[in-house]
Amino acid sequence: MTDLQPVFRALGDPTRRDILRMLGETPMTIAQVSEHFDMTRAAVKKHLVVLSDGGLIHVEKRGREAINSLNATALRPVFDWVGWFDRFWDDRLEALKSAIEKDAANDTGYDNG
Structure with a gap:
């Protein structure tokens, strides 16, 4: 590394x-x-x-x-390092979106998925 x-x-x-x-x-x-x-x-x-x-x-x-x-080009390793956190938050926000959509579907009796 x-x-x-x-x-x-x-x-x-x-x-x-x-x-x-x-x-x-x-x-x-x-x-x-x-x-x-x-x-x-x-x-x-x-x-x-x-x-x-x-x-x-x-x-x-x-x-x-x-x-x-x-x-x-020396910034590439920094970009890659920061990119890990970008992907981390994308995954977390996607999971939150799914949870909210699932909760909303349960509240209305409508399944979004």
């Missing part, structure tokens, strides 16, 4: 989620990302390191610049 802790750690911060959305639109340098936030480049760099550690971004060196881009 994949260790999701680094990904969830990266996603746990609203600034990092905002950075991911931005990088999903276009790759950016640290300076370009920094323009969108009221924090130092060093602080933005720390956020980018956490995102990189989680595998959520790809960093490409181009000369003296580092170009950061979204690595959306």
Whole structure:
């Protein structure tokens, strides 16, 4: 099983989620990302390191610049993990619907099924 802790750690911060959305639109340098936030480049760099550690971004060196881009495939294990809960609630809600329909049918003497 994949260790999701680094990904969830990266996603746990609203600034990092905002950075991911931005990088999903276009790759950016640290300076370009920094323009969108009221924090130092060093602080933005720390956020980018956490995102990189989680595998959520790809960093490409181009000369003296580092170009950061979204690595959306790293979100797949998170999507799968959350999907389990989606199916869990679908099953529970379907069971509740069936129980309500059965109860309603018993109350009216009409069998819906």
